[in-house]
Amino acid sequence: MSRANAWSQWPDANGRFGEFGGRYVAETLMPLVLELEQEYARAKEDPAFQAEFDDLLTHYVGRPSPMYFAERLTEHFGGARIYFKRDELNHTGAHKINNCIGQVLLARRMGKTRIIAETGAGQHGVATATICARFGLPCVVFMGETDVERQKPNVFRMRLLGAEIVPVSSGTGTLKDAMNEALRDWVTNVSTTFYVIGTAAGPHPYPMLVRDFQSVIGREAREQILAAEGRLPDALVACIGGGSNAIGLFHPFLEDEGVRMIGVEAGGHGVTTGLHAASLTGGRPGVLHGNRTYLLQDQNGQIIDAHSISAGLDYPGIGPEHAFLHETGRAEYRTCTDAEALEAFQLCARLEGILPALEPAHALARVGEIARELGPDGLIVMNMCGRGDKDVFSIAAHLGVNI
């Protein structure tokens, strides 16, 4: 991998990152997936498209998001200097909106009149509903029944934004089932409907275009950390469900050999218990939801339900580019248990006055050990990809507090 752009050349013409990715969809969807790929190629070359995207990111989302030196956490851990890339300050409270804007602009270019999305924690659903309200597009959000229950505030927010919520009871009623149901809707309404996928997964070109839309995080972070510290960081840290916030942070640094990339998967009750969502650490390659990637599956190739305290990480797969970065060793992946995430959440609240979402709380739980590994001369950028307001009720329940 000595060639310039060796990392950023992926995916190849078949939508593959090494052996991962691809287009594993029903024939009904193939023409649409191919059309989306062509349209996205045109949009990328169209300055008007880029200008509209950038304008919305600036004036609607509030970008660039700040790069914040977490002084007290740095002191607390006694190691490397820790910065947060504060994507939790975006409009709607997470990085998800970056991608939703890009995809809805694509949908408009393609003349689609109806938007569907799946959601786990509800952040992607809220972001999609938000952009749909902004552009006057009808929006249907598929959400597992279990998640509807544990993410009530976001369900209400989506309804306020005019979206229709479809609770999904098939399968186990979580994110993967919501995605199945969204795919079923898409195949049924293929001529009018655009499926806004929430993470850097699914059939090609989704993993690529979601990554590209989210890469604004890494581009800003690169500039900001150079301005603040005069050098590149030693490590980037981000939580991984499907992995869109992580790939958005990592991608613009892939060619910078000295920058380590560390993804943190949801370890649930612990990877050895079988109750987790760590597809790279505890899974093996397979095919689901349009792409070849690492999956939680049994010996017969049946998908195993993921478990995480965080609905946003509760998914048995991972974006194919992460599978590739894992196999090639360009990025490292660690895990964090539910209990560690809860602890990190509380630590961040008390020391920094920031309530992280449960998702980035997973990343934060590993930041302490990484900071100590790097030592005081080290420099870390962690993606604070979402805010914790949505999790307040479920955290209270986990802590045994009645509110």
Place this chain on the structure above:
Amino acid sequence: MTAERISAKFEACRSEGRAAFVAYLMAGDPDLDTSFECLKALAASGADIIELGAPFTDPMADGPAIQRAAQRSLAAGGSLAATLDIAARFRLEDKVTPLIVMGYANPVFSMGLTDFAERAAAAGVDGVITVDLPPEEDASLRQALAAHGLAVIRLATPTTTEARMKRVSDGAAGFVYYVSVAGVTGAAVGAEEDIRQGVERARRLSGLPVAVGFGVRTGEQAARFACLADGVVVGSALVEEVRAAVEDGAPKSAVKRITVVAQSLSNAISSARVVRSVT
């Protein structure tokens, strides 16, 4: 060289002046033994070709009927391996009815393409449909199966344009499964004229027989499709008989229920072209 049993069956139906009745059941639903009995009942009740569903936890192209069937099968110990075991038992008793295994890619990859091809061939399977392996992704499976003379059955749909149909035809074998409507299995049927055109295009470009499926529930619908295509696939309607048997608390009665429905569908399909030409 692939799939001679499939070609022979379509040829036989053509010479009898009728469409083939292609019947789908989920292997292992409601349990392994009963589903084997149901399979035999299908063949005895006029099914010309049998599609044996292999259960998957995440059947994203299926409607509620087949989703539930997959869950019943998995709960009863169903799997791709168990599906091939049932196929093998069936083949010991029936040498003529083509058997198509229909399912999703992940269990196949999990078993390994070479293993899968060997075991499917040994079980007497004639063809394979993997719903989430479009032509762009099925080369390795086709290669593995071709070594044993098995066909990869391709799907065509209402979104398959003329140019796309050429892509679908390149490497197609056995027959083309024409999905009557953009949707999941068991959905409402598409407009007859659209289906007629889609079937004609698939037949012309592939040079293969074309069977129409997705949404065929009644004898009347089956008869209409029998006039348009070389075969008619019925799945959800049969699978729902298994569900009814389970809900009655008498899972074994699925065999009798399937027999009744299959006979009526078979009669409707067999007599369709005669009735159509008289009226």
